[in-house]
Amino acid sequence: MSKAQSSKPIEIKISTVVAVAVILRTVDAGALDAAMKSMTGGAPDYFDNEFAVLDVSDCDLSAATPDWPALISLFKTYSLNPVAVRGAQSGQHEAIVACGLSIDTLARPRQEEAAAAPAPAPAPAPVPAPVAAPAPVAVAASSAMIVDTPVRAGQRIYARGCDLIVTAIVNNGAELIADGSIHVYAPLRGRALAGATGNAEARIFALSMEAELVSIAGVYRTFESGIPKELAKQPAQVRLAGDRIDVLSVRA
Structure with a gap:
């Protein structure tokens, strides 16, 4: 058959x-x-x-x-x-x-x-404070997706629930998406969208900033006229400041 x-x-x-x-x-x-x-x-x-x-x-x-x-x-x-x-x-x-x-x-x-919200319950009677608080429980660090190969035009990579780390070039027409932050230890020439599920604290880091479009938590910035001269092809980070996308140098 x-x-x-x-x-x-x-x-x-x-x-x-x-x-x-x-x-x-x-x-x-x-x-x-x-x-x-x-x-x-x-x-x-x-x-x-x-x-x-x-x-x-x-x-x-x-x-x-x-x-x-x-x-x-x-x-x-x-x-x-x-x-x-x-x-x-x-x-x-x-x-x-x-x-x-x-x-x-x-x-x-x-x-x-608002209509379905129940009326607030009466405040409970005060209770004595505990003698000793329990020790804090350590929380495991979130994982990251690691990509070691070049990301070609037309490719889309999505790191769900974690950061995305790319150690190779991201070409024009490629797209990186992460619920956390995005780290590119190579030229970033495509589109990078961090904080895809609304994490406004996420950031984008690139060893050579050459992106077409960047986004943090749904706020976009494009570079039709190119990256600002002082940041083009330089190590840079992208972060969200209110409703504004900032691209900043990460050089000492």
Whole structure:
């Protein structure tokens, strides 16, 4: 029997997919389009066809009903592919699913959370302080993914739940993603996205900073005009300062 005949027609396996969180504070398509043009400089491939989760937790949806097809079309023009919605009220789920989007159940709408929150319990009676506190328990250091080979154009490497260490060159068109920090002990010429699940303390370190795009906790900075002259091809680190991405020298 041939391999084609003996193989299963379908298999389901666990797969890690990284999606960009698009945090909306309005659902007005015109205002969002203007903001996206300002953010991307009008570049149609700024996000390189990333998956996107539309987070509407901060929107006042009682004042305006989202036009989901219009929002999907808008973000697709900027190479973002919406796949799910987070923070929508339950009454909107049917319309969202009808547009082919999933409901992100990791976070409930803030309005519903507030309504469902139980009344605070009465304060417990004070108890005597313990005579001696137990000794602190040592916590094992988080692991890191180590890559020793060059990362080629078109490759994407994701270090889930840990740092990513690369000891070889990262070429243009390659992409590094880590939930923790990213360390590149070679030229970094592709895209590097640290703190992918929201860790604002994550950083990016490169022995030779030549990146196309860097991101910390979803905040992006691109280098269409090149890395600042004093930092180009020099050891550097990238960190998040509020809503701003800073690129700093690491030389003594």
